[in-house]
Structures are given as structure tokens and as C-alpha cells.
Amino acid sequence: MEKKISGNLVDGIFSLFCIAIGIWFFYESIQLSKLSSSSGVGAGSFPKYISIALIICGLFLFFIRNRKKYTIEFNKTYLLIRHATFVFIYLCSIDIIGFYVSSLTFIPVLLLSTKEKRPKIIIGITALYLLISYLCFDLLLGVPLP
Amino acid sequence: MFEYFILAFSNLFQIENILILIAGSLIGYIVGIIPGLTPSIGIALLIPLTFSLEKSTALILISSLYMAAEYGGGITAILLNAPGTPAAAATAFDGYPMLKKGRGGEALALSISASAFGAFFSAILLILTAIPMANFALNFTSFEYFALALFGLCLISSLSEGLIVKALIALCLGLIAITIGMDPIDGIPRFAYINHFFGGIPFLPALIGLFALSEVFFMLEDDNKKSTDEEQKITFFGIANIINSLSKMKVNLVRSSFIGYIIGVIPGAGVTIASIVGYNEAKRFSKNKELFGKGNPEGIIGSEAANNASVSGSFAPLLALGIPGSASAAIIMGALTMQGVQPGPLLFDEHPDIPYAVFVTLLVSAPLLLVIGLYGSKILLNVTKIPKNILAVLVTGIAILGSYSYSNSMYPVWIMFIAGLIGYIFRKIQIPTTPIILAMVLGYMMEVNLRRGLIVSQGDFSYILSRPIALTILVLALITFIAPLARSLFKKRTVESKTSTEVLSDH
Numbered sequence: 001m002e003k004k005i006s007g008n009l010v011d012g013i014f015s016l017f018c019i020a021i022g023i024w025f026f027y028e029s030i031q032l033s034k035l036s037s038s039s040g041v042g043a044g045s046f047p048k049y050i051s052i053a054l055i056i057c058g059l060f061l062f063f064i065r066n067r068k069k070y071t072i073e074f075n076k077t078y079l080l081i082r083h084a085t086f087v088f089i090y091l092c093s094i095d096i097i098g099f100y101v102s103s104l105t106f107i108p109v110l111l112l113s114t115k116e117k118r119p120k121i122i123i124g125i126t127a128l129y130l131l132i133s134y135l136c137f138d139l140l141l142g143v144p145l146p
Numbered sequence: 147m148f149e150y151f152i153l154a155f156s157n158l159f160q161i162e163n164i165l166i167l168i169a170g171s172l173i174g175y176i177v178g179i180i181p182g183l184t185p186s187i188g189i190a191l192l193i194p195l196t197f198s199l200e201k202s203t204a205l206i207l208i209s210s211l212y213m214a215a216e217y218g219g220g221i222t223a224i225l226l227n228a229p230g231t232p233a234a235a236a237t238a239f240d241g242y243p244m245l246k247k248g249r250g251g252e253a254l255a256l257s258i259s260a261s262a263f264g265a266f267f268s269a270i271l272l273i274l275t276a277i278p279m280a281n282f283a284l285n286f287t288s289f290e291y292f293a294l295a296l297f298g299l300c301l302i303s304s305l306s307e308g309l310i311v312k313a314l315i316a317l318c319l320g321l322i323a324i325t326i327g328m329d330p331i332d333g334i335p336r337f338a339y340i341n342h343f344f345g346g347i348p349f350l351p352a353l354i355g356l357f358a359l360s361e362v363f364f365m366l367e368d369d370n371k372k373s374t375d376e377e378q379k380i381t382f383f384g385i386a387n388i389i390n391s392l393s394k395m396k397v398n399l400v401r402s403s404f405i406g407y408i409i410g411v412i413p414g415a416g417v418t419i420a421s422i423v424g425y426n427e428a429k430r431f432s433k434n435k436e437l438f439g440k441g442n443p444e445g446i447i448g449s450e451a452a453n454n455a456s457v458s459g460s461f462a463p464l465l466a467l468g469i470p471g472s473a474s475a476a477i478i479m480g481a482l483t484m485q486g487v488q489p490g491p492l493l494f495d496e497h498p499d500i501p502y503a504v505f506v507t508l509l510v511s512a513p514l515l516l517v518i519g520l521y522g523s524k525i526l527l528n529v530t531k532i533p534k535n536i537l538a539v540l541v542t543g544i545a546i547l548g549s550y551s552y553s554n555s556m557y558p559v560w561i562m563f564i565a566g567l568i569g570y571i572f573r574k575i576q577i578p579t580t581p582i583i584l585a586m587v588l589g590y591m592m593e594v595n596l597r598r599g600l601i602v603s604q605g606d607f608s609y610i611l612s613r614p615i616a617l618t619i620l621v622l623a624l625i626t627f628i629a630p631l632a633r634s635l636f637k638k639r640t641v642e643s644k645t646s647t648e649v650l651s652d653h
Contacts, residue, residue, distance in 0.1 A: 011575065014577070018315055022318075028337060032334070041597045041600045041605070042332060044336075046325060046596075047322060047337075050321045050322055051322070054315065054318040054319070054322065057314045074367075076367050080570075083362070083363070083538070087542060087563065088563070091546070099550075111535070111536065133547055136180065142191065143554060145547075146556070
């Protein structure tokens with residue numbers, strides 16, 4: 001299912017977001033300048049000037065956004081949100097139940113969510129992934145997986 | 147000099163050392179392929195093994211691994227849009243689009259061959275110019291490094307498509323991201339709202355997220371189940387085709403190798419900068435600039451020749467002055483010190499076998515890596531046969547593993563995940579992600595050196611005008627930024643005046 005949204009509208013929202021980020025970091029940079037002991041170019045100077053540049057660019061984008069009209073297309077939004085959600089849960093579970101158990105659970109879930117239905121493929125890919133993780137990272141490189 | 151070469155070659159071609167060379171090359175190749183593992187990680191992991199080896203044997207192992215790791219980084223950049231090393235990011239700009247057009251075999255073959263040429267060419271330059279180049283690098287102070295970083299950032303105007311203001315926004319966001327963490331000069335925390343932020347935003351996991359994970363979302367969105375857009379079979383690009391292609395791009399090849407070597411010599415400049423500058427210069431001198439970013443082999447040549455050439459370059463200040471040219475070279479220096487060898491001006495007199503062992507290793511490893519790479523790519527090309535949905539899950543898994551191995555914690559993995567979401571959204575709303583990468587690579591170098599320079603000059607920025615090297619680089623930076631904008635503005639006006647002329651003539 002395809003969804004279309006005006007690119008110019010999104011540019012407007014994004015430019016306001018950038019201006020907000022710029023103002024926030026500018027304010028925080030000023031607080032840093034008070035803390036810094038360096039005279040001249042202190043800890044807050046560089047982020048301050050970058051924030052100003054970001055605000056200026058954000059304003060510029062806001063005012064020129066309608067020059068060239070374009071649309072943004074989103075295809076299979078539900079699939080993307082589902083995949084991102086499962087990856088998020090997978091990452092949360094790694095710390096709780098360990099890498100191998102969470103991978104054993106969530107690699108098949110991720111494959112099923114991408115409409116892979118063949119059991120042999122699901123089992124094979126999961127086994128391959130766990131094997132590569134163990135051989136390359138745990139055994140060969142000595143990276144202890146959680 | 148000649149007799150030291152003979153001795154070094156005869157030492158290298160002993161059975162034990164040949165096997166060590168092959169082992170180092172294979173391990174480095176695998177380390178380079180896996181996103182999240184950098185050459186410095188690979189070298190650090192092998193250091194304990196070198197304690198029991200002879201000095202020259204240890205150096206053969208480490209040098210071959212270092213060269214091979216930069217070599218392997220381009221493989222996953224092309225196949226999965228997941229650069230194996232930061233320096234391979236520029237290879238992904240054109241390598242992955244070439245794969246999607248069904249030219250993956252060509253992209254891989256050219257990447258491997260350009261890397262081999264860059265490595266071999268720069269090894270010769272290293273042998274001939276190690277000491278004078280290292281002495282030249284000593285002229286680089288904080289202002290020169292600042293100018294070099296600024297030059298790198300000015301590349302956004304030629305590397306980015308679309309609105310320049312969007313590229314500048316991406317650049318600013320990247321520069322703000324690198325200020326998160328401990329201030330390098332004053333030592334106070336900046337924007338460290340959570341404990342993890344004290345260590346800053348790790349660059350490599352962010353790179354994996356921006357490139358690889360965002361591509362996963364595009365793979366899932368795509369209705370085409372096949373990994374490439376073209377129906378044609380992905381075939382291996384034969385030797386004759388490689389030679390033919392490289393001969394047409396020989397100027398690009400040699401120029402990129404020179405650029406890579408010179409930037410590699412400058413301590414701290416890094417392989418990534420060399421690769422991006424090599425890519426940019428390939429685009430600047432190309433007759434087909436508009437094809438860059440869409441699958442132009444010249445981009446791959448520019449990036450890969452430069453990044454492998456810079457590996458040899460980083461050995462010049464290490465061996466001649468005892469100053470490491472890169473993070474990996476710093477670890478190598480540590481390994482040499484543990485072996486009782488002090489790199490520096492006296493190395494060539496007191497331990498001549500060490501630098502010449504490096505020279506012959508770099509010379510011999512280039513053709514060896516070419517063979518390993520070309521045969522390996524025949525196997526790796528099968529990745530293109532994997533259906534997109536399965537590939538999406540595998541890339542997600544590799545991205546998670548690679549990010550975890552960065553610092554053995556989940557924090558980089560979360561950074562990778564967030565960067566992946568940001569990368570997807572940015573690409574959707576036509577915000578280029580290249581400036582973010584440039585900012586994260588060069589922003590730290592720019593800020594730190596500017597502040598150090600101003601401390602030395604007591605706040606007087608005009609001091610930079612008295613530094614001819616810095617001034618030259620700044621002028622080049624200005625030209626690099628303005629020229630592409632002026633060119634596109636001129637092109638736009640020419641098209642507009644042509645269109646209005648045609649409309650008038652129709653009436």
C-alpha cells in the first residue's frame with residue numbers, strides 16, 4: 001500500500017525541527033561557556049557557532065521549501081514499522097536473555113515478518129547466523145557476546 | 147639499500163614467513179569485510195601472538211593484516227551498502243548502485259584491482275620517499291590540520307546532490323553530534339544527558355546504521371524480491387575486462403594513489419579522509435560528474451586506490467620519525483616497542499631489517515591480495531542471489547554484531563539502530579547522509595586543532611595567514627566549496643536561457 005506525502009510540507013516541519021535543535025544547543029553552549037575555564041575559544045564556542053549555522057540553514061530551508069515541489073512515497077509502511085519494532089524488542093532482549101537465546105527467538109520472527117514462510121529457510125538462516133556469530137566473534141576474534 | 151632489500155626478500159620468502167604473510171592477509175581480509183571491525187581492532191587482537199615471533203616476522207604479520215583489512219572494507223560496501231571499514235564509505239557511494247544495476251562483479255573486481263594498484267604504487271613511493279615525506283609532515287601544526295579538516299568538509303558541495311542547504315543542515319547535525327561527550331581541551335562534559343554520552347557518539351556504529359540499516363528498510367519497501375534491479379546474471383568480471391577498464395582510468399588510478407599516499411603520510415589525517423578526497427578528485431576531473439553516486443566505476447577507483455595507498459603512507463612518519471600516521475600505525479608502534487625496537491630516525495641504522503621487512507611485505511602483499519580478492523569475490527558475488535527479505539534480516543544481524551564488537555556493549559548497537567532510522571528518514575526527505583559522515587570523521591579534528599592553534603597564537607586567528615601550507619589548503623577549500631555551486635548555477639542559467647530561446651523561436 002502506497003502513501004504519498006508532500007515533500008515541501010515535510011521540509012517545513014524538518015526545518016522547524018532543525019531550528020528548535022539549533023536553539024536548544026545554542027542555549028546549552030552558552031551555559032557551557034560559563035563553565036569553561038579557557039579564555040577565548042572554550043568548550044561552548046564550537047557548538048555555539050554550529051548551532052547558529054543550523055538555525056540559519058533551517059530558516060533558509062523554511063523559506064525556500066516551496067521552490068520545487070516533490071512528493072515522498074512510502075511503500076509497505078506497516079512492514080517497515082513491524083521490522084523496526086521487532087528489531088527494537090530484539091535489542092532489548094539481548095541484555096535480558098543473552099545474545100544467543102534472543103537471536104534464536106527473534107531471527108525467525110524477523111524472517112516471518114518479512115513474509116518468509118519456508119521452515120527450512122528459517123531454520124537454516126537462524127542456524128547459519130548463530131554459527132557465524134559463534135565462530136567469527138566468540139571463537140576467532142574473542143568478542144564475548146552477551 | 148640494495149643489499150637490505152635482498153636480505154628482506156630472502157627473509158620474506160622463507161616458508162614460515164610466507165605462511166605468516168598469507169595468514170595475515172586472510173585474517174585482515176575477513177576483518178575488513180565485517181562491518182564494525184576496523185584494522186586497528188584486528189591488529190590489537192593479533193599483537194599478543196607476535197610476542198613469540200621474530201621482530202621481522204611479527205611486522206610481516208601486522209603489516210599484511212593492516213593492508214588486507216583496508217582492502218576488504220570495500221567488499222561489503224559494494225555488496226550490502228555496509229562499509230566494512232570507515233574508509234570504504236566512499237566506495238559504497240558508487241559501488242552499491244553498480245550492484246543494483248547488475249554490475250556487482252565489475253564493481254568488486256575494480257575495487258580489488260584499484261586497491262592492489264594503490265597499495266603497490268604507494269609501497270614504491272614509500273621506499274623512495276619515506277624520510278623526506280616524513281620530514282615534510284613535521285611542518286603540519288594545528289592550523290594545518292584545521293585547514294585540512296575544513297578542506298574535507300568543503301567537499302560536501304561536490305559530493306552532495308540536490309539542495310546545498312540540506313547538505314549544510316546534515317553537516318551541522320553531524321558536527322553537533324561529535325560535540326557530545328567530554329570536551330577534548332577543557333575536559334568538561336558537553337551535552338552528556340545520559341552516562342553513555344560521556345564517551346561521545348561512536349562513529350563506526352553510526353556509519354553502519356546510516357548506511358546498512360537504512361538500506362534494510364529500503365530493501366523491505368522494494369517490491370522487487372531480487373537483490374538487483376536488473377534481471378541479468380551477476381557475473382565475475384574477467385581479467386581482460388579489468389585490465390581494459392583500468393587502462394581507461396589510469397590517470398584517475400595514479401592520481402588517487404598519489405593523493406592517498408600524501409594524506410597517509412600526514413599523522414592523524416587518516417585513511418577515511420584519503421578515500422573521500424580521492425573520490426572527490428576523481429569526480430572533479432571526470433567528464434561524467436553527473437553519474438557519480440549512481441554507479442560510476444571512476445568513483446570506486448578514486449576511493450579504493452586512495453585508501454589503500456594511504457596505508458603505506460602512514461608507515462612513513464612511523465618508521466622515519468617514530469610518529470604514527472594513523473590509529474593502526476600507533477598500535478603497530480606499540481608492538482614494535484614491546485619487541486624492543488624504537489621507531490624513529492635511528493631505526494634505519496640500528497635495525498634496518500625492520501623498515502625493509504615492511505617495504506617488501508607491502509610490495510608482495512599487493513599482488514597476493516589481488517589473487518585472494520578476485521577469487522574471494524567469485525564466492526562473495528553469490529550474496530546477490532539471496533532474496534531481499536532474507537538479505538534484509540542477515541544485514542540487520544551483521545549490523546548488530548558489528549556494532550556490538552565496537553566496544554563490547556549494547557550502547558553502540560542502540561546508536562546504530564537510531565542512526566539507521568535517521569538514515570532512512572533523511573534519505574526519504576532527500577537529506578544527504580554523506581555530510582554527516584564527513585562531519586563525524588573531520589569535525590573532531592577541526593575543532594580540536596582550531597582551539598589548540600588559537601591557544602598557541604593567543605586567540606589571534608590571523609596567525610593562520612602566516613602559515614603558507616595552511617593558507618594554501620584554505621584557498622583550495624574555498625575553491626572546492628564554491629566551484630561546484632558556481633558550475634551548477636551556470637548550468638541552470640544556460641538551460642533556462644536555452645528554454646526561453648526555444649519558446650521564443652516557437653512563437
